[in-house]
Amino acid sequence: MSKGAKKPGLSVDRRQLLSMGAAVGAAGLAASKGISQSAAQTSGFPTVQVAQLSDLAVGAEIEFDYPDADSPAVLLRLDGPVEGGIGPDQTIVAYSRLCTHKGCPVNYNAAHRMLICPCHWSSFDPAKKGRMIIGQASQGLPQITLRLTNGAVEAVGVEGLIYGRQQNIL
Numbered sequence: 001m002s003k004g005a006k007k008p009g010l011s012v013d014r015r016q017l018l019s020m021g022a023a024v025g026a027a028g029l030a031a032s033k034g035i036s037q038s039a040a041q042t043s044g045f046p047t048v049q050v051a052q053l054s055d056l057a058v059g060a061e062i063e064f065d066y067p068d069a070d071s072p073a074v075l076l077r078l079d080g081p082v083e084g085g086i087g088p089d090q091t092i093v094a095y096s097r098l099c100t101h102k103g104c105p106v107n108y109n110a111a112h113r114m115l116i117c118p119c120h121w122s123s124f125d126p127a128k129k130g131r132m133i134i135g136q137a138s139q140g141l142p143q144i145t146l147r148l149t150n151g152a153v154e155a156v157g158v159e160g161l162i163y164g165r166q167q168n169i170l
């Protein structure tokens with residue numbers, strides 16, 4: 001076989017190799033995107049028991065850490081249903097306390113029914129999925145995904161990215 005006959009054969013092999021590499025790369029990218037999207041919800045998150053439903057009167061406020069000790073959160077039982085809320089009337093919700101502006105821990109102000117940041121006074125509405133109402137922040141508070149299991153309120157995930165993190169699970 002002459003040199004001229006070998007070159008086309010090698011050329012096809014290289015194209016096939018490059019094509020396979022591109023396909024593998026695309027599959028890897030899609031897989032990694034799928035993993036990061038599900039991680040933003042409940043995949044990979046710990047299950048943490050926060051309270052007993054029977055102990056949560058309307059107006060209850062419980063501070064806890066989730067998904068780890070460096071991430072303060074707050075659970076509230078409001079007097080009306082909330083999107084993503086759980087319990088008999090969907091009134092139990094929880095949010096990250098780390099302000100989305102610069103990370104100061106927000107506090108619940110029952111009189112104003114707002115989660116308010118003491119640093120620059122951004123206010124977030126817990127009855128509207130933690131939406132920012134006024135202030136310096138650019139987005140709402142991440143909502144902690146809750147689940148009711150045999151009367152226990154459990155934290156099982158986070159919707160939204162916790163301030164200062166590139167991923168919620170470190």
Ligand code: FES
Nearest residue numbers: 099101102117120
């Ligand atoms: S850190 Fe909360 S408003 Fe600035």
